[in-house]
Amino acid sequence: MVLSVEDVCAGYRGRSVLTDVNLDFGPGVHILLGPNGAGKTTLFRVLAAVLRPTSGRVLIAGLDPHHDPSAKRLVSVTAHRPALSPQLTVGGNLGYWARVLDLPVVLRKQRVAAAVSALHLHDLVACKAGTLSRGQAQRVALAKALLSDPPVLLLDEPTTGMDPAATADLRERLRGLAADGRTIIASTHNMSEAQALADDVTLLSSGHIAGRGTPAELREQMVGRGIRLRIRARLDPTDVLRGLGHESLHDRDGAVLVEVADDSGAETLIEELARQGVGLREVAHSGNALEEVFLHLDGQSRHQPTYQAWDQQ
């Protein structure tokens, strides 16, 4: 494994935040998901050797960055807000950072060129960083993080505030970096993004690991196997559904959400609704497994009509 977290506990001024965290990460894109205050940034600080654990250890390629400074170079972190000098051009920012890293001159040029190429920044090299959009600035921040050629990248909420096109573009860049063998760990609050990007998702809740797996595995582990259907019909099917033993709720768009045990339960229900003449217009699987896991984690019942909030992500 490229990165291992072994029995890590950590916190601030005697207050415990992370408890007995055990994780292994290899090459790929890993998503760290958890409610506000769960400890995601704190875990990043421990991994980047900014915050020393109170017990346990971190190993990066077999080295503990809290005891071996050379291991710190194996990890780069990008913060939620890209830290760039607004008056310098993109090329200037990257060149400046390459000097801060104390890279030999020849290597500096190579690394800047490789980072520009990996993040498709050719058209932006001469632009002042202060004029970039959020998505562009985030790509430059990622290029900056690549200058030390680290095997591990930690990205704190990299897509927050980006529009869908910029998000999709960054997703493609991250996939490319993972395909090159890098280990990328990104925290996000965006469920669709996590679902689209993740090789696996680690759920952090109140400072401990609440689950890990693909979105579908996590949903099954934490919420159960049921399928949530989104139904549109000419007549409100709520009463018919209740008569069939199904509680339902309405989402923001007026569709009805109902849970069934499995595909066969879904088929039976659809046939019954059609037979009872509600005028079915659309029946669809309601979407994102991680939304349901997140709601479950957050202590909210999946039967409460809070579902809509995540549609707005």
Ligand SMILES: Nc1ncnc2c1ncn2[C@@H]1O[C@H](COP(=O)(O)OP(=O)(O)OP(=O)(O)O)[C@@H](O)[C@H]1O
């Ligand atoms: N520098 C600090 N000093 C003291 N307490 C802190 C510090 N940073 C974070 N905390 C506390 O540690 C807990 C976890 O915070 P952390 O920022 O790691 O969570 P998070 O999962 O990243 O949250 P968010 O999703 O809101 O960014 C919170 O209760 C927070 O108040």
